[in-house]
Amino acid sequence: MPHDVDLIILLAVGFGLALIFGYIAARLRFPPLIGYLIAGIIISPNTPGIVGDIHLANQLAELGVMFLMFGVGMHFSLNDLVQVRRIAVPGAILQITVATLLGMGVSMMWDWSFGSALIFGLSLSCASTVVLLKALGDRGLLNSVNGKIAVGWLLVEDLVMVLVLVLLPATAVLLGGTPIAGSDPEANIWLTLVMTLLKVIGFIAFMLIIGKRLVPFIMHMVARLGSRELFTLTVVAAAVSIAFGAYKIFGVSMALGAFFAGMVVKESDFSHRAEEETLPLREIFSILFFVSVGMLFDPLILIQQPLHVLAVVGIILIGKTIAAMALVLFFRYPINTALTVGASLAQIGEFSFILATLGVSLQLLSIEGQNLILAGALISITLNSFIFAAVEPIQQWIRDRSHLARLLERSGDPLAMLPDEVSQDYLRDQVVIVGHGEVGRHITQTLMQQGIKVVIAEENREIVEDLRAKGIAAVSGHATEAGVLIQAHIQHARLLVLSPMDLLDIHKIVDIAKTLNPQIQVLVCAESNEQAERIRSDHLGEVYFAKTEMAKNMSNHILNQIQIAHQHTPTH
Secondary structure (H helix, E strand, C coil), X not given: CCCCCHHHHHHHHHHHHHHHHHHHHHHCCCCCHHHHHHHHHXXXXXXXXXXCCHHHHHHHHHHHHHHHHHHHHHHXXXXXXXXXXXXXXXXXHHHHHHHHHHHHHHHHHCCCCHHHHHHHHHHHHCCCHHHHHHHHHHCCCCCCHXXXXXXXXXXXXXXXXXXXXXXHHHHCCCCCXXXXXXXXXXXXXXXXXXXXXXXXXXXXXXXXXXXXXXXXXXXXXXXXXXXXXXXXXXXHHHHHHHHHHXXXXXXXXXXXXXXXXXXXXXXXXXXXHHHHHHHXXXXXXXXXXXXXXXXXXXXXXXXXXXXXXXXXXXXXXXXXXXXXXXXXXXXXXXXXXXXXXXXXXXXXXXXXXXXXXXXXXXXXXXXXXXXXXXXXXXXXXXXXXXXXXXXXXXXXXXXXXXXXXXXXXXXXXXXXXXXXXXXXXXXXXXXXXECCCHHHHHHHXXXXXXXXXXXXXXXXXXXXXXXXXXXXXXXXXXXXXXXXXXXXCHHHCCEEEECCCCHHHHXXXXXXXXXXXXXXXXXXXXXXXXXXXXXXXXXXXXXXXXXXXXXXXXXXXXXXXXXXXXXXXXXX
């Protein structure tokens, strides 16, 4: 019996090489996806040796795109975006605009058409969520204010790119490309665009009204059976079926369908289980996606067009980074936030690949343009870990050598100083709380209900604005800087309460606080038992680390300490 083994060869060789080069990349502290891309390059038609079936690879890549978008949808958090909306939404849109214009300007100097230049610029404007989440996770920054701003920024970029992927086929003819297969080339372009938007709106309405209820209901029914494989199958079937239905019934991209499938699954009570049990499958298809992208890359572009490659890398690493940093500083966030966001965006990834591939299929982008985008992605992802590692030294260098830079974070910033209406009497024997997350909010609410004076020190400017609108004394900035604690009048405070944060930051804050107020009592909310032991051994303060009880316990402890202090205060 004859066998067609092209698919088996592609999977065997692709996975084998992906494992080898992914391992090497991880050992060198690079993102493993660099290894997956290299594996694809090795088996591509553009390099000697084993050649994989590019047509099969493209079909597997379609599945990879669907599962990537499904994962993006499952990670999309409207609450996280709302918390940083005032900087993430305008910042991301302006940064996309600047990067797109830079890409268009350079490519039009190379005599490219407007449509090619637009696709090229958009491809360089969007960073990789996969790379960012790994970089922030490795450095313990995912739950920090800087991390949340960077993730929120990329969520906005993802939404913009999803919209671009939906509208691009409908506008291909207008931009100088070819219409999508099966469409009428004589149809009015504006009518086509309006119909596309109506179909997208119809699909979104269907998912929000029916899908949002139907999918969680089905997941609940299957979960009651207690069958793990049926539950996993339900989630996978939802992802693939909704993506295909979006394409077949509503005529929108499968990427958009998969994205909304992830969003409705996230609404279920079983979202964490769904994410955990489908993770291996999603990662397998993501690896196939990156391998197939590598198969499209022609390494000769590095030799034939070195100046073009340098220009692309310059836009990604320098143009985007400077634009993002300038925007963050314009919104009066500190240099540390600007550097973190700038480093986060100094790379391109999966959306760039998807957009470039779609551009080629619509004959809007040349193979040369696609190769330049892939080269820029490979180089920028490789260098991104070094850029993140340079954030702290660069920040220290700037602050040590530039008086203007040191003032830039505070000068003229009304949120960096307490309002004049906060009386001096209020700023004595108060409790200074660093961080207004889940723990900080609970403690603040409890103490204020008891009439205890509280001053909040918080990095997130939007939170500070909201607190002040409620009449709560708050100051914006990172408490590792003496100026922030001075503004909170730490020198006259009774207690300092630290929300969960990095151990190094705890050391810095406690050192500054005890220098300004040697008698101050410190309470620390630790993130783990190990961190709690370190805090105790370093004599930094009293520790609470049981996350479910720590806010309540810390609140009770503060109340007890203040009551004891009042009992020992002499009356006159």
